[in-house]
Amino acid sequence: MSCTVFGFAAQAAASERLARALGVPHRAVASRSFPDGESLVQVEPSSSTALLYCSLDHPNDKLIEILLAAAALRDNGAAQVVLVAPYLAYMRQDTVFHAGEAVSQRVIGKVLAEHFDGLLTLDPHLHRTHSLAAIMPGIEAVAVSAAPVLAAALDKRDDPLLVGPDGEAHQWVERIAGPLQLEFVLGTKRRAGDRSVDVAIPDAERAKGRRVVIVDDLISSGGTLLAAARLMREAGARNIEVLATHCLAAEADLAELREAGITPIRATDSVAGPVGTLPIAGLLAEEIRRRRWSL
Numbered sequence: 001m002s003c004t005v006f007g008f009a010a011q012a013a014a015s016e017r018l019a020r021a022l023g024v025p026h027r028a029v030a031s032r033s034f035p036d037g038e039s040l041v042q043v044e045p046s047s048s049t050a051l052l053y054c055s056l057d058h059p060n061d062k063l064i065e066i067l068l069a070a071a072a073l074r075d076n077g078a079a080q081v082v083l084v085a086p087y088l089a090y091m092r093q094d095t096v097f098h099a100g101e102a103v104s105q106r107v108i109g110k111v112l113a114e115h116f117d118g119l120l121t122l123d124p125h126l127h128r129t130h131s132l133a134a135i136m137p138g139i140e141a142v143a144v145s146a147a148p149v150l151a152a153a154l155d156k157r158d159d160p161l162l163v164g165p166d167g168e169a170h171q172w173v174e175r176i177a178g179p180l181q182l183e184f185v186l187g188t189k190r191r192a193g194d195r196s197v198d199v200a201i202p203d204a205e206r207a208k209g210r211r212v213v214i215v216d217d218l219i220s221s222g223g224t225l226l227a228a229a230r231l232m233r234e235a236g237a238r239n240i241e242v243l244a245t246h247c248l249a250a251e252a253d254l255a256e257l258r259e260a261g262i263t264p265i266r267a268t269d270s271v272a273g274p275v276g277t278l279p280i281a282g283l284l285a286e287e288i289r290r291r292r293w294s295l
């Protein structure tokens with residue numbers, strides 16, 4: 001076998017699921033921190049292709065660890081190292097919003113392109129940048145959509161109304177609602193701060209008496225969902241649910257969403273947690289095979 005999935009202990013369940021879906025071996029990447037906070041990683045000998053699995057929520061330490069692991073894998077037999085990062089961090093800062101800020105997306109994209117031969121991720125936040133190729137020059141950087149997984153998880157009873165809280169959510173809402181011939185509405189969003197957003201939904205009255213499912217790529221602070229749910233509630237929605245690709249929200253933020261009557265909240269298992277349960281290993285494995293990375 002010339003392909004192996006390598007995974008860190010904290011995400012072993014997910015990286016092992018991917019190895020099983022591909023039918024290839026799984027090896028642990030050992031990592032630890034020195035007293036001063038520096039990281040050390042250690043890998044076992046690699047096959048010619050190493051698929052390094054690391055979802056990049058809480059990314060700062062993980063970014064260092066994956067760069068070290070990529071180098072160690074090359075030193076230990078890998079001719080090709082592909083990063084499988086279901087959640088790809090630092091994609092939201094894709095422009096200078098306030099004078100003097102770094103464009104993090106460009107910086108991190110360039111670093112990853114310098115250290116990996118390929119990258120696979122799920123619904124990266126590319127709202128103003130149209131493709132990963134633009135920020136990861138020279139490598140095969142691939143984004144797959146979680147829409148099929150979200151569509152399969154959707155409870156289709158009672159003709160639910162799907163809601164995209166902003167224009168960017170159009171791609172997911174349309175891909176889920178279209179084949180099922182479900183109605184959807186889209187909002188517009190203005191962000192005032194990290195946790196403060198204003199959402200407007202022009203056709204909100206269609207929610208009256210209905211089951212509403214808000215669909216988004218990311219739950220971070222939960223502010224977007226709270227604002228959209230408030231409008232849906234005011235419009236007379238019977239109950240409000242959420243389907244999202246990634247859930248980064250802290251437990252306190254999830255509790256606030258539940259207190260606001262938003263339930264169930266479901267997301268893919270790109271990020272482990274109480275909400276992230278919809279399995280993506282099959283979707284990732286399919287794309288890895290298509291790219292011939294698993295040969």
Ligand code: R5P
Pocket residue numbers: 127165166168169194195197216217218219220221222223224225
């Ligand atoms: C923004 O464009 C994204 O699609 C999400 O709506 C956003 O990142 C969610 O963030 P939060 O949960 O903090 O409102």
